[in-house]
Amino acid sequence: MAGKVILVGCGNMGFDMLKGWLASGAVQPADVLVIEPNETLRNRAGEQGVRTSAAPDGIAGESADLVIIAVKPQVLRDVLPAYKPLAPKAAFLSIAAGIAISTFSEILGSDTPVIRCMPNTPAAIGKGMMGIYANELVSADILAFVNTLLSASGEVVVLDDEGQIDAVTAVSGSGPAYVFHFIECLEAAAVKAGLSEKAARLLAMQTVYGAANLAKESGEEPGRLREQVTSPNGTTAAALAVLMGENRLGNLVDEAVDAARRRSIELGK
Structure with missing residues (x-):
């Protein structure tokens, strides 16, 4: 389905x-209304050909299939009530x-179809990863539309x-930050090993980029790809003995993900 969208926060x-x-044609500019109080951000959105407004004045007269809430969590409770007429x-x-x-059910009504989405920053270049959960009130058509948009x-x-x-x-x-930090560490190690900063940065970034693409496109399990690179008693084996010995890297990643998960739960309370 093609739908009309209100984007709250831009x-x-x-x-x-x-x-x-x-750009994908998932929605047409005429079918999008952006509500953004910041003039600079609002004008930037308007340059895309969509309608814009500084505030939700007259929102009850709008027709929308999907209202997308893209504001910071700490202001959501203040922003959301204005959109109750659409639910x-x-x-x-x-x-x-x-x-x-x-929280949405509390503010908008228990009969409101709601979808939660967790995107990440690579969405900015069309390489994002979005996880979504929809309550039982969301229709199959709307869920398909959301899937198309995302x-x-x-x-x-x-x-x-x-x-x-x-x-x-x-x-x-949070994962992109972990990868960015790994790139930082690999770059620093490359400099320490005698490479120039320029060469170290290119080597670190392109290695991670290439390995991620190979992992996605090859169809092989990551563990199998690791084994293919690792010759017995070779250089890679020497490095992996450090990273994998006593499950060092695995334990660190487990701890990091668990810390982020627990913090996410705390922020939701």
Whole structure:
């Protein structure tokens, strides 16, 4: 289905997603209304050909299939009540981290179709990873429309339990930062090994980029790909003995993901 969309908040994530939807043809500019109080951000959105407004004045007269809430979690309770006139006819899609569907039901009404989404920053270049969970009130048509919209920004996984959103937050939501830090560490190690900073940065970034693409496109299990690179008693084996000895890296990643998951739960309370 093609639908009419109201995008509430058009900061960096909202704007990047908007550009992806329009570029893919998933939605037409005339079918999008962006509500953004910041004049600079609002004008930036308007340059994409969509309608814009500084405030939700007259929102009750709008027709919308989907209202996308892309504001910071700490202001959501202040922003959301203005959109109650659109519920339950319109479904609501939230990318506000840590805000449970029960909060939307409390403010908008228990009969409101609500979808939670956890995107990540690579969505800005169409390489994102989005996890979504929909309550039982969301129709198959709306869920398919949401999937089409989000697919313009990357891959989408549909979850069967809202509690899994916290795990998605810990793995893919926060995950890019883990990878960026690994690149930082690999670059620093390369400099320490005698390479120039320019060469070290290119080597680190391209190695991670290439390995990630190979892992996705080869169809092989990551463990199998690791084994293919690792010659007995070779250089890779020497390095992996450090990373994998006593499950060092595995334990660190487990601890990091668990810390992020627990923090996501805390922020949702």
